[in-house]
Amino acid sequence: MCPLPPPTACRHLNPTGVIRLKQVTAAVEITYEMSGPLAPTELTLWRSLVDEISDLVGEPALTSVVVTDDMPGVVSGLHTSIPWQFGARDDDTPYNPEKVDGGLAVGRTIPLEDRTVIVVNAGTARIEPGMARRLLHHEARHARLHHGGDTAWAMHRRGPFERPPGYVFAYVYLAQSMLDEYRCEAALAPDVTASTNLGSVRPSDWADVAQVFDAARQHYAAEGDLSGAYSIFLSGLDRVSSFAGHAAATVSRGELSVADWADVAPVVLAVEALADVPSADERLTHPELSDIVERLIHTFGYITEALGFQVDVDEEADTTSFWLL
Numbered sequence: 001m002c003p004l005p006p007p008t009a010c011r012h013l014n015p016t017g018v019i020r021l022k023q024v025t026a027a028v029e030i031t032y033e034m035s036g037p038l039a040p041t042e043l044t045l046w047r048s049l050v051d052e053i054s055d056l057v058g059e060p061a062l063t064s065v066v067v068t069d070d071m072p073g074v075v076s077g078l079h080t081s082i083p084w085q086f087g088a089r090d091d092d093t094p095y096n097p098e099k100v101d102g103g104l105a106v107g108r109t110i111p112l113e114d115r116t117v118i119v120v121n122a123g124t125a126r127i128e129p130g131m132a133r134r135l136l137h138h139e140a141r142h143a144r145l146h147h148g149g150d151t152a153w154a155m156h157r158r159g160p161f162e163r164p165p166g167y168v169f170a171y172v173y174l175a176q177s178m179l180d181e182y183r184c185e186a187a188l189a190p191d192v193t194a195s196t197n198l199g200s201v202r203p204s205d206w207a208d209v210a211q212v213f214d215a216a217r218q219h220y221a222a223e224g225d226l227s228g229a230y231s232i233f234l235s236g237l238d239r240v241s242s243f244a245g246h247a248a249a250t251v252s253r254g255e256l257s258v259a260d261w262a263d264v265a266p267v268v269l270a271v272e273a274l275a276d277v278p279s280a281d282e283r284l285t286h287p288e289l290s291d292i293v294e295r296l297i298h299t300f301g302y303i304t305e306a307l308g309f310q311v312d313v314d315e316e317a318d319t320t321s322f323w324l325l
Contacts, residue, residue, distance in 0.1 A: 266303045
């Protein structure tokens with residue numbers, strides 16, 4: 001039996017040696033997928049943090065949290081069950097929490113057919129409880145977007161949307177990702193962001209992202225491989241979508257000003273494009289999402305140029321050209 005009294009929780013060891021502990025009495029269910037036991041104080045901390053977000057997720061009875069020390073394994077397993085309309089992948093590539101700039105994803109919210117699952121890295125609470133709190137409040141807003149039907153991610157699969165001509169389709173997903181990340185970050189309360197120095201991006205963090213685009217140039221210079229350089233470039237833009245969304249939220253929350261980000265052109269462009277966008281605490285209609293996503297697609301065109309690249313799409317010939325300026 002687990003260290004908490006029934007019926008609060010139950011625990012068993014599966015054949016792979018992973019300890020599973022499920023707490024079932026509160027509105028938002030918690031499951032622990034751990035290679036070793038959590039201390040009672042850790043269980044109490046996670047339970048209290050999850051209780052905090054019950055009113056933020058939109059549908060607490062349809063939301064569950066998985067606390068784990070195996071993010072790749074848990075998320076990869078859940079990814080196979082994501083419905084097509086919420087962005088199911090066309091391949092079975094395992095989930096990799098490592099970011100191209102050296103960072104590490106410590107949370108992910110996954111929409112399933114009958115519920116939404118928030119997966120968080122158990123190590124965050126061990127590093128700093130405030131970091132775990134901030135993470136859960138951010139992921140709770142992703143859950144709210146899914147339950148409210150106004151998540152931007154894969155919105156073109158759930159309603160009408162036309163990609164603006166001249167832009168690669170990757171920019172559609174980049175714009176959707178930036179929009180969701182911004183709205184979730186913009187909704188964070190001051191006491192949540194003030195509870196930790198970890199989690200919020202700062203101008204000094206941009207240097208790591210910029211190195212990805214330097215790597216794209218270096219790859220082309222060394223190998224003459226334009227396709228490989230383009231792949232690195234797109235991986236960098238994927239990181240920009242999240243980074244710039246988070247950075248723009250530091251402005252909307254009043255923590256930093258546009259002047260603080262003046263040396264980071266992609267963030268300045270994102271702040272301008274997201275200036276009138278509400279946080280995840282407000283709902284948006286599909287037409288409103290479409291308008292914002294289209295605007296952000298154009299923004300990614302400007303970001304591309306600001307980074308010293310150019311991507312052109314010939315709609316008639318169905319070809320894409322990539323230039324290093």
